[in-house]
Amino acid sequence: MAGIKLPPAEDTADLPQQPRTPVTGDLISDDDRSVAADSWSIKSEYGSTLDDEQRHADATEALAAANLRPSSDYSSDKDSEKDAEDGDGIASMLGLQSYWDATYTDELQNFREHGHAGEIWFGPEVMDTVVSWTKSLCIDIYRRRLLNYTGDDKTEHDNHAVHDLSSWSVLDLGTGNGVLLQELAKHGFSDLTGVDYSEGAINLARGLAERDGFKNIAFSVDDVLDTKLDRQFQLVMDKGTLDAIGLHPDGPIKRLMYWDSVAKLVAPGGILVVTSCNSTKDELVQEVDRFNQRSTVQPESQDGQTSAPFQYIDHIRSYPTFMFGGVEGSRVATAAFLRN
Numbered sequence: 001m002a003g004i005k006l007p008p009a010e011d012t013a014d015l016p017q018q019p020r021t022p023v024t025g026d027l028i029s030d031d032d033r034s035v036a037a038d039s040w041s042i043k044s045e046y047g048s049t050l051d052d053e054q055r056h057a058d059a060t061e062a063l064a065a066a067n068l069r070p071s072s073d074y075s076s077d078k079d080s081e082k083d084a085e086d087g088d089g090i091a092s093m094l095g096l097q098s099y100w101d102a103t104y105t106d107e108l109q110n111f112r113e114h115g116h117a118g119e120i121w122f123g124p125e126v127m128d129t130v131v132s133w134t135k136s137l138c139i140d141i142y143r144r145r146l147l148n149y150t151g152d153d154k155t156e157h158d159n160h161a162v163h164d165l166s167s168w169s170v171l172d173l174g175t176g177n178g179v180l181l182q183e184l185a186k187h188g189f190s191d192l193t194g195v196d197y198s199e200g201a202i203n204l205a206r207g208l209a210e211r212d213g214f215k216n217i218a219f220s221v222d223d224v225l226d227t228k229l230d231r232q233f234q235l236v237m238d239k240g241t242l243d244a245i246g247l248h249p250d251g252p253i254k255r256l257m258y259w260d261s262v263a264k265l266v267a268p269g270g271i272l273v274v275t276s277c278n279s280t281k282d283e284l285v286q287e288v289d290r291f292n293q294r295s296t297v298q299p300e301s302q303d304g305q306t307s308a309p310f311q312y313i314d315h316i317r318s319y320p321t322f323m324f325g326g327v328e329g330s331r332v333a334t335a336a337f338l339r340n
């Protein structure tokens, strides 16, 4: 991965804030957390061995509970691996490619030997919710654009709203086993691409897609932070990848790189849908606001329009929530942003 130098001290205000203990950690004690986790499991695992199950349970808990520490310098993955082992343990390990390579080596073997699909991060309920909500959002956007359509044949356009999904180019960042893309395909999307920096993930995703009859989904090995993709997409999905990136020992810097990169990947007028268990919806919106402030070009035109890259549109409100200490929280947040 390409290295960058830390920005000068005065720029550090732009760094994403160190994620405070995530929402669940704020709201519940360890004991309460296990009760909440019992009532609504954050992850689902499709057929790993028991050892794997325990490892993934630990990893998911770490993904949800990790507290980042500030980075003093950008370091190589080798240094970071040592830091992660010395310091934050599995939480930081989840930010390292070596962790994911090892995970997908196991999952690929499980797939080849037993046909198991591997992990659906945050569970199938969340995935289903994300997919149907995203589909409605796309249809809604299409219809709203129709309101600005000046041609005669509005009815025909309206009828096409659902079918129009096939014209949305979709990119899934950090696709893992690629099952999210399979679900999007079942809902009518057909121009689908998944990337992951782990070759094992891409081999698993390809194997599953081929087995399950989704031969049209394109998969490639690509690092989101140093992407080789040379096209833009109208819909960009991220489920758990920004979380993983933020868990790198240089997480705050990596998150800055993430937004720079994603802003190039989402086509103007396109949308980004981020699902996280490590940031609340408000924290995602604040992070995007900080990125906007960093990136906004002052208007030269007379209409006074600024060109902030992203604009918050909506978030999923239907995730199961629980109350603790008079505060309501949910374990996962999904927010959508429009690329201006």
Ligand SMILES: C[S@@+](CC[C@H](N)C(=O)[O-])C[C@H]1O[C@@H](n2cnc3c(N)ncnc32)[C@H](O)[C@@H]1O
Residues within 6 Å of the ligand: 100, 119, 120, 121, 173, 174, 175, 176, 177, 180, 195, 196, 197, 198, 201, 222, 223, 224, 225, 238, 239, 240, 241, 244, 245
């Ligand atoms: C928590 S898993 C989520 C996998 C998948 N999105 C899902 O929801 O099942 C995070 C994924 O992000 C990938 N990943 C992490 N950092 C990445 C990067 N910089 N570029 C590409 N993929 C990355 C990991 O290999 C892993 O597959």
